[in-house]
Amino acid sequence: MALIDTFATGLQHIGIPTSNMAATSDFWAKLGFSLKGEFNNDGSLVRFFEFHGLVIETWESAEVNPHAGTINHISLNATDIENAFKTLKAHGFEIIEDQxxxxxxxxxxxxxFNVLGPNGEIVEFCKIN
Structure with a gap:
């Protein structure tokens, strides 16, 4: 059994920042993704798009890499966020947040919360309440 089997069920979403929400929204819609949710996060527009269970989260940001590799994070669906945090911390993973x-x-x-990988990759563990 894998370490995360007790508190994660698989991919929740992939996070990609954008400097142009209109163009980004149009891109995902043209590909066939549907708008799943729209939120405001401290003045930044956040949208979630879905296609057959694959969810893309995009948000307005000045920090966008215009080259291949623009994915900010991969989010795993957490069923027990407290256990996930405690277990990963105990196993020496570099957790970005202090809580x-x-x-x-x-x-x-x-x-x-987010875990930092050896190449700077970010894996988010997220529980939708």
Missing amino acids: IKELPFWDNGIRY
Whole structure:
């Protein structure tokens, strides 16, 4: 059994920042993704697009890499966010946040934290409440 089997069920979404939300929204819509959700995060527009279970999160940001490799994070669906945080910390993973964070996304909000990989990749563990 893998370390995360007790608190994660698989891919939740892939996070990609944008400097042009209109163009980005048009791009995903033209590909066939549907708008799943739209939120405001401290003045930044955040949108989620879905195609057959694959979810893309995009948000307005000045920090966009215009080259291949623009993915900001891969999010895993966490069923037990407290256990995930405690277990990964105990196993020596580099957790970016000092505690589990919250955002008012979806109907009842989300709780999440991020782990930094050896190449600078970010893996988010996210629980939709």
